[in-house]
Amino acid sequence: MTGTFSADEVAALTRGESFFADPGERECPACGERRLRAYFTTPAAARRPTLVSYVWCGACDKFVGTRAKHPEGLIFSDPLAVLPAAERRELERTLTGFLAHLDALWDRGALPQTFTAA
Numbered sequence: 663m664t665g666t667f668s669a670d671e672v673a674a675l676t677r678g679e680s681f682f683a684d685p686g687e688r689e690c691p692a693c694g695e696r697r698l699r700a701y702f703t704t705p706a707a708a709r710r711p712t713l714v715s716y717v718w719c720g721a722c723d724k725f726v727g728t729r730a731k732h733p734e735g736l737i738f739s740d741p742l743a744v745l746p747a748a749e750r751r752e753l754e755r756t757l758t759g760f761l762a763h764l765d766a767l768w769d770r771g772a773l774p775q776t777f778t779a780a
């Protein structure tokens with residue numbers, strides 16, 4: 663079961679060091695556990711450079727997804743980029759399944775991503 667962060671909790675997420683500067687786990691604004699994780703991707707089909715973010719908590723399962731303009735010069739690895747398009751679509755079919763996959767990637771060390779500002 664996946665709930666979404668409240669507006670106050672989302673605001674709390676944007677305070678402090680950015681995920682790009684400090685991509686490790688951080689404290690969840692909802693439950694206080696240090697299980698807050700994030701994944702960023704750039705949709706290939708987007709008309710403008712777009713950054714999609716998934717932020718979730720492995721302890722209380724709350725989630726927030728955002729779409730924003732891709733910050734100029736930001737480069738990062740994407741462990742899902744190697745997947746065939748059909749496999750990736752299947753993975754993204756349900757949010758719960760997608761987040762569980764991201765959480766497993768994190769446990770295996772494939773996440774967090776590494777970020778470079780050019």
Ligand SMILES: [Zn+2]
Nearest residue numbers: 690693719722
């Ligand atoms: Zn939490």
